[in-house]
Amino acid sequence: MTTSAEDRALREPWDDLERQRQAALTGIWFFSASELLFFGGLFVAYAVNFYLWPHGSMEAGGHTGLAYGLSNTVVLLLSSAAVAVAAASARWPALGRFSRACVWVTMILGVAFLTIKGLEYRHDIEERLIPGPGFPIEARGAQLFFAFYWTSTALHAVHLTVGLGLLLRLAIVGARDPQWYSKTPAVNVTALYWGFVDVVWTILFVLIYLPGRAT
Amino acid sequence: MTDATLDHAPDKPGDDHLGYLSEGGHTLWSWLTTTDHKRIGILYALTITVFFFIGGVAIAIARLELVTPAQDLVSADTYDRLFSMHGIIMVWFFLVPSIPTTFGNFLLPMMIGARDLAFPKLNLFSWYLTAIGGIFVFVALLAGGTDTGWTFYVPYASNYSDSNVLPALIAIFISGFGTIATGINFITTIHTMRAPGMYWFRLPLFVWSMYAVSLAIVLAPPVLAMALTAIAAERVFGLPLFNPADGGDPLLYQHLFWFYSHPAVYIMILPAMGVVSEVIPCFARRRLFGYSFMVYALVAIAVIGFSVWGHHMFVSGQSAYANLVFSFMSFMVAVPSAIKVFNWTATLYRGQISFEAPMLYSFGFVGLFTMGGLTGLFLASIPIDIQATDTYFVIAHFHYIMVGGTVSAFFAALHFWWPKVTGRMYPEAVARFAAILMFFGFNFTFFPQFIMGWAGMPRRYGSYPPEFQIYHVLSTAGAGVLGIAYLMPLFYLTWSIFYGRRAPANPWEATGLEWQTPSPPPKHNFERMPVVDTEPYAYHRRSEAPEVETQTDQNEQMGGTP
């Protein structure tokens, strides 16, 4: 029975599952390095603007909703732990159900993250924190800070939604075919992708929510 | 579908069995859903051929406009859109994908003894990303093109340009991720799927160049994607990311853009170096001179290439300290390129040199790349760059490297591996004539630009002072010759698919695993996993070589690899 599961998990050019797993992990790690540089462009832009307009950035930082940011970070850390456990336990068929439960927990936390982010956006729009004519903070550079705030959090949310899609695929296909679930490297790949999304958020959290708190 | 011109497609198989060309199925659907790296390589070849000629037509009209000092053939706005679309299409839809996605896809698995790339489905997905990006370029073209130049400098591109910048940004964004996926595919394949015995220092240099290029391909394009997303955000949502009125710094965009765009020019030239390092040893029947130095040079170029981008910004208001740092790093990155040129020339020593078309293109490459590289030294020294940047001197420099270098190597690869890809031989005499015509047409077009560039003729000018007219007339005439030299291979290679001589498995008696499969190779490349136990390029015995090598001796020499 397991050979057919193995065959189902086996992709076309590979004749050995272990090497396919190595290749899949190497592939997702290189993709993470690449996406890190995608957000890296934003981090550099943010750092330069912080250097050019320290006062404006600090003041703008003060206006961001720390409560939202904090709860989002906690939610994402929990989900990252859950997906790590899911990936660790996926290899053993006996723990298949437990692993898929962890995947569902991760998805729920991911959706929670998006809802909190939605609430925060609604709060920001109410406070007219959108760079443009009626911007409340007149310190120079504050509009820049919020321009980067909107761009980076929107892009991060897009990446997180893609992650939710991958997790959903895992949970549904895994439930229908537990044998495939225990063999396929896709579980580790999705877990690593989710870990990457959490890494980006950890850096973004510090860049967006912590400056300007000390005033 | 961007490359609907399938009539040019070299895949209408003849009557008998034709390897991967017939095994995978004959319908268009079988081609559009193939995961065979060889077929995807051909899909890419068709796509970039279409874009190569569109870009060529755009600049042909611009060059005709430049024959007269006044702006009289096309309006200034149309002229801006012509050179911008030429830049965008040539950079992202011809040069960056030219050698890695066509010959890299086709040959990499065969050269390392694998059945296919590590992620075949991802490979097909990369082609679809490039094709969808191509469709967006068509949308931009049909809507009138964008007039920001391929550099999209802010604040013109974000606040002032009224041309359709957004479709162009989306096109580059999507095709960029297609290239990143190919890069990831190559690196994982080279690391995990080498045949037994194929150690790192037995890899052919083409595979090494794909490895070095994939490093740059994985790490550079994401930063460009971010820079273009920032411009799109500023144009669509009004977020003032680089708007000087709100304190944004246009130079920040230039840092983001050039951090990608300099490694991008290495993404364009490294595969060309890989191709030439395959062709020259084969036709000189000699081992490549200094194989390990060539490998270190390839990887060094890819890595140091990330620390030199500031030499594009010497006059843009960058601080003097940064100018000096980037100037120094630019000189450091020039050293490996110089070594490679010396090694190619030294490979010819005591060889049995024959002058088929691929070798002529490779000679052209070495000559033109040397001139391009040397003028790069001019531009790396700051006082000369202050005079020469944004003039035709810079245009001549990067065309010597990109057109003289990469396109010559692309045609060398096209002719060298044509028997393996299509199972047919190309007509030798016509091909040699086309190679020589391209070399002279190229010099005839771009050498006058060096002279008028140093004399002060700025780039992107539709009308110019009359004292530069002689050079523009020469350059346009040269462009005509170059255009013919580019069209000839299109005809005689298509002709050779149907009427060319049937090619043997190894027409050039070259070493390398890809030549040990029948041509065209079967769908799964190798019946049984090949085992490698010799040096690459084992064209003559290491210990000694007979005084006068007769034809038979060569075959006997070749006997080394099973």
Next chain:
Amino acid sequence: MRFPRPRKAKAPPTPSIGSLVRAPLIALVVLLILLAANIATAYLNLGGGQIYLNIAFALVSVGLIGTVFMELRKENALNRLCAAAGFAWLAIFLLLTFGDYLSRTIMPF
């Protein structure tokens, strides 16, 4: 980095859930503590150096996520190198870009 020839090992016994969950849970607790410390320092008025301290905390947390959650400790050398490459290239980018911005006042020409 040649891959070790995969031995056809007998399937290892199914570990208990407790042993699987232990490492991630500890890491989670440490991360939450780091987060709290990070926010606490944000409220102390340390002046300019504030942001560097916060970023240092963030990088420590990123390191922890990488090693424990993304199991970098069990990965082979290539994947570790790849994780490092992302941050190394980012460092090159930051270093040379700030080489320009920091020296604009010192050596304008």
Next chain:
Amino acid sequence: MNFAIFPPEASRQAHEVDLIFLALLAASVLILLGVLVTGIVFAVRYRRGSPAKRGQLPEWINREVEITWTVGTLFAFIFIFWFAGVTFLAEYKAPPNAEEIHVVGKQWMWKIEHPDGAREINELHVPMNVPIRLVMTSQDVIHSFFLPALRIKQDVVPGRYTTTSFNADRPGTYNLFCAEFCGRGHSTMGGRLIVETKANYQKWAQAQHHVMDVAGQGRALFTRMGCSGCHEQKDHTIAPDLAGLYAGYVQLTDGRVVRADDAYLRDSILQPTKDVVAGYKPIMPSFKNALSEGQLQLIIDYLKTLSGDGGTP
């Protein structure tokens, strides 16, 4: 038909840069010939079937050769970097007593203001042997102030000042270009650099005040007659922008492309509905009986100063 082989050298700084250029040119030609000659000699001597001696590479050609030309190239490049770097630091630093000229780049014209208040458009008059420091900025997009004869180019970035300096020592008229792409009028955004002896420069400076009068009167008339009301609207939706109009080409609604010379300006003022600019409605009133001939000429003179009289074709 004259053609430029080498840009004129109008300052000592230009001469210094040319020294580096010629040194590098010589070195490059040497290396290029070295590579090409070696390649051709090998290609001919070792062509397939030629009787030349083959066999094993001689003893001395091995790792040492490789290391020598690697280290050799490295030191040669470090020397060139030092040579160019020193020249850059020495030549491009503005001397303290330099005369400051303000330059403002605007979409498709250069507005230049001298310390004594004289204003120019697309023209830069400078006295000989006087160190000049240009302090430049842009009103809209990035332009680049390029004087090929002085080997100077400096991008002009909106939102900040960029500076460059020179000391012209050869009288004459040289090219001025915009070198950074800035849109439709990028190629017509050039002008002239006129280097004069101190005496001529003084004469020109006085004359400037006279021209100012003509332009001043023209300006006053332009506003009194209500022309500025429509033509200087910020976004030019109801009336075309007149700056940089003179000597350029104008696209009309019926598709014709007309050259904006004196006659065109005159006709447009007297019979505005004859040649309506593309994209605008013919709503301009005629000034046929409201302006005398002299006043008409004053306004046309003023319009010329708006786009630098006799700009490049």
